[in-house]
Amino acid sequence: MPRQAVQNTQKMQNKQKMQKVQKMQEVQKMQEVQEMQNAHNMKPVKSSLQDLLGKEYVDAVTAAAAFLTDLSLAEAQEIAREPIEFMPEAYIRRMDGLLSQVGSQVVPEMKGAHDGAPTDAFRKAANPKASPLGGLGYFRLGEDGKLYLITKSEHYHTPLGHNFPGYKLIGQAERLGITNATHNNTRGSITRLLERELVRTANGLAKADADALGRILDSREPHVLNRVINLETGTLACEAAIKMMLARFYKLDDTFPDPKYKDRTPVFLVMADHDGGSQANYHGTTIVAQTMRGLWPGIREKLQGEIMQTCPVRINDFADFKAKFEQYNKPPYKVAGFLHEIVLMNYGGILLEPSYLQKAYALCHEHDTPVMCDEIQSCMWYPGMYLFREYGLNPDFVVIGKGFPGGQYPASRVITTAAMDTLNQFGALVTNGQEELAALAYLITMKFSEENADYIREMGTYYEEKLQRLAECHGGLIEKVEGKGHLSTLFFRQPGKVTEFTAILNGSCIDISAQTYKAKCPPAALTKPPVIATPAMIDYFVHRMEEVLHRLNDPN
Structure with missing residues (x-):
């Protein structure tokens, strides 16, 4: 047989072998996805308002509805007892079935769009084409008529995506005339129930363990979380915690006794950036919190005298933490508090190590220094709803928000201890924050997440492992994967490449952002899929990232 014929035959055989291998790989991949779908289905959750809020409250509410509205008592009771399925199978199939249309124009573009009246900074950053006309689960439908994949959970506050079916209970509550607006002195039954549920879950108690919850609520032991302050935004929640720490140095007004450390200058320890500065920490947008991360340098410089000081501590470096703690925990100073996130989503998604935080907490507790764990970013994205519990930590303040109300309302909370309960009613809070329907949104999100803790853990692990394999295959572009579970980031070797990477994905209607400044x-490329993300959604997202990485490796 001529050499050319032999070569052609070999090529054909090799091609057939390759096609066979590819087909086997495709079949194996389909089997793996199917196994994931079968083994890791979300747990069905169904609840009525009566199931969630209790019969005694619902009996009172339905009697009120029969008096105040045109509903009969029987009609009101029917609404209160109607079970709502939180995540129907048809809803999940609908989401997964739309993945192939991401980036496509699925409805006509909105006509006559206007700019509003923004500030110059907001006008410069605006992207109205992507503004929502509607949404379904992990999709947003933009004003341009295109379907967007919300792989950053709409900047971290929609863990259950858009139009989560369980939130229909909020509409049921409105039909019964349950009012949203209350005042500090008239906190409603739903808000009070939520406070107890936050204490229960923050202490890792089972729902049926009423005796243990009672003991926790009555405790005055240090580091036992059993007080809740209701506020609207994470910024105000962080500010409240900071003020409660400052109350050990300064009096709120002349009716207060002299503070314990009135003759010392308070020093707050915050996370440092890799340059030794303070850009890695983020605890809101009040003046004090912003000076802690290096903004308002003129004000910061004047504060850094006898009034208060901020000291950045290096990431995951306990020797540095201990040295600075010892430096500032003696007269004329006193370490007033240690403020930290666990996943630094405003600094590349860097993950603080459990051993680092455990040792830092032990040192702080030994020397009467309160710790504030800021879980605004991480709450609701991990089993048990709080990442600090996964780490085995015992903070004095836990700040939560964003994820808990699921984007339905601005509603944040401070969970703290009896020892830190140092200010009067208006010293640590604002008038708003007690909204009943916002509290109901919390309870709905918490019920779904608590019952689906295993699913959240498994899908977080699945996503992280997929990213690890992606990074291994593209080591020339990606240095490492950072973060944990759904809150994962990709560290690129070159800033230009991460900018190009995210720009291409954004152009394909996939939400992802670059942090290079x-x-x-x-x-870093920042991601945060919703906790309702399915294996199909994660596979699609990672596959699209892989396509872009191949393109960056080989532009031709």
Whole structure:
């Protein structure tokens, strides 16, 4: 047989072998996805208002509805007892079935769009084409008529996506005339129930363990979380915690006794950036919190005298933490508090190590220094709803928000201890924050997440492992995967590549952002899929990332 014929035969055989291998790989992949779908289905959750809020409350509410509205008592009771399925199978199939249309124009573009009346900064950053006309689960439908994949959970506050079916209970509550607006002195039954549920879950108690919850609520032992302050935004929640720490140095007004550390200058320890500065920490947008991360340098410089000081501590470096703690925990200073997130989503998604935080907490507790764990970013994205519990930590303040009300309302909370309960009613809070329907949104989100803790853990692990494999295959572009579970980031080797990577994905209607502007922070691509993300959604997202990485490796 001529050599050319032999070569052609070999090529054909090799091609057939390759096609066979590819087909086997495709079949194996389909089997793996199917196994994931079968083994890791979300747990069905169904609840009525009566199931969630209790019969005694619902009996009172339905009697009120029969008096105040045109509903009969029987009609009101029917609404209160109607079970709502939180995540129907048809809803999940509908989401997964739309994945192939991401980036496509599925409805006509909105006509006559206007700019509103923004500030110059907001006008410059605006992207009205992507503004929502509607949404379904992990999709947003933009004003341009295109379907967007919300792989950052709408900047971290929609863990259950858009139009989560369980939130229909809020509409049922409105039909019964349950009012949203209350005042501090008239906190409603739903808000009070939520406070108890936050204490229960923050202490890792089972729902049926009423005796243990009672003991926790009555406790005055240090580091036992059993007080809740209701506020609207994470910024105000962080500010309340900071003020409660400052109350050990300064009096709120002349009716208060002299503070314990009135002759010492308070020093707050916050996370440092890789340049030794303070850009890695983020605890809201009040003046004090902003000075802690290096903004308002003129004000910061004047504060850094006898009034208060901020000291950045290096990430995951306990020796540095201990040295600075010892430096500032003696007269004329006193370490007033240690403020931290666990996943630094405003600094590349860097993950603080459990051993680092455990040792830092032990040192703080030994020397009467309260710790504030800021879980605004991480709450609701991990089993048990709080990442600090996964770490085995015992903070004095836990700040939560965003994820808990699921984007339905601005509603944040401070969970704290009897020892830190130092200010009067208006010293640590604002008039708003007691909204009943916002509290109901919390309870709905918590019920779904508590019952689906295993699913959240498994899908977080699945996503992280897929990203690890992606990074291994594209080591020339990606240095490492950071973060944990759904809150994962990709560290690129070159800032230009991460910018190009995210721009291509954004152009395909996939939400992802680049962080390249912080001091010595590795160029990072930030992601945060909703906790309702399915294996199909995660596979689609990772596959699209892989396509872009191949394109960056080989532009031709």
